[in-house]
Amino acid sequence: MTTSTPERSSLDISEFHHTPFYCEENVYFLCKKLCTSGIADASGSDLFVVFISNEKKQIPLWHQKASKRADGVVLWDYHVICIQKRREGDTPHLVWDLDSSLPFPSPLTSYVSETIRPSFEVFFEYQRFFRIVHAPIFLRSFASDRRHMKDSAGNWIAEPPAYEPIIAEDGAVHNLNEYIEICAADVMTNAGSDSINAAFTQKLGVLANEGQLEEFFSQIP
Template sequence: MTTSTLEQSKLDVSHFNHTPFYCEENVYFLCKQLCGNGVADAEGSDLFVIFISNEKRQIPLWHQKASRRADGVILWDYHVICIQRKSSGDPLVWDLDSTLSFPSSLAPYVSETIRPSFQLFSEYRRFFRIVHAPLFLRCFASDRRHMKEPDGTWTAEPPIHKPIVAEDGTKHNLNEYLEIRPADVISNASSGSIKDAVFTQKLGVVVNENQLEEFFSQLP
């Protein structure tokens, strides 16, 4: 296997763990794999986990594999992706559920998937919780309770791996990451204190769809 073939194999979407409807767990293991295979920093310092949702839990995204429409649009309750920000080059989006290139550069991903210029009713506006991957990998936990009906049956078949438990023993805190309100949105995406907060706060910071690219362009 040549070096270029080896590098390409690291980026083949089929080589990453993916269980439909469990995007938060998929991204958790995506981050670990990118750190482990050398595509990202070993500690994940160049990776950020992005929770996309709103108060109504109704967010339209385009070019999604689960869609049955030609334009790939689907209404998720929430979605989770990873953005990689290196010291040089464009930020990269790792979205295991997207039909776009894997990974995609941030600008075209926003244009094609988020479509901020598309006029939406207020209840469909998307907000983005940006969490630094090292914090996410230490603190995130999910016992998958949100995927069970009242009678205990699964709404979608769960991953074969065990539920994710945080380093401190917490078994479930997904709801904390998904509580995204307009009031949480930062006022200035280029503020130094805001950029510092994403590296220190467990739940990161929240931006709107017009601030996402600016936020990553301002990171050191």
């Protein structure tokens, strides 16, 4: 299978901030750059931050740069990407994943088939779930003091970014755990108007399973 990258602005992946193992912060700044560069709406209304995880914090994703395997598979505890909803006719929705070896950005359908690989049957405990959060809400609400990246002795598991930790508009200093906490019972019943409305209004958005992700974005007006 091959993929192609739609014509975009001249922005290259090297122009985006990236600190290994801090995908949530990388996506936070990626969304801001897409807005200020004119690739996305200035308000970020066409962007969605998507947290991928499950109850056991073990999710297999393919074509990841951090992998040492030829197929690029990594078993992450969680991962974060940005999905851009495209409105121009048949233009595909786009996935922005700074940790992927696929084209940047990649069409959503191609990303799902090659990174999620729904046709590849995995054990139930490795099923992926997707917390879909509207970017404008995420940019106002997200906070991380990076406590999750320290071991029991207080040492860094991975070197943190040089800039100061992200603080939410309401003063919260850490709520990453709320975004990555996944409960299968919270998955939306369908990708209808109620779920779409929740994604646009709720701090933690909506939770989708593997079969609902693409359908959800096809239903957004």
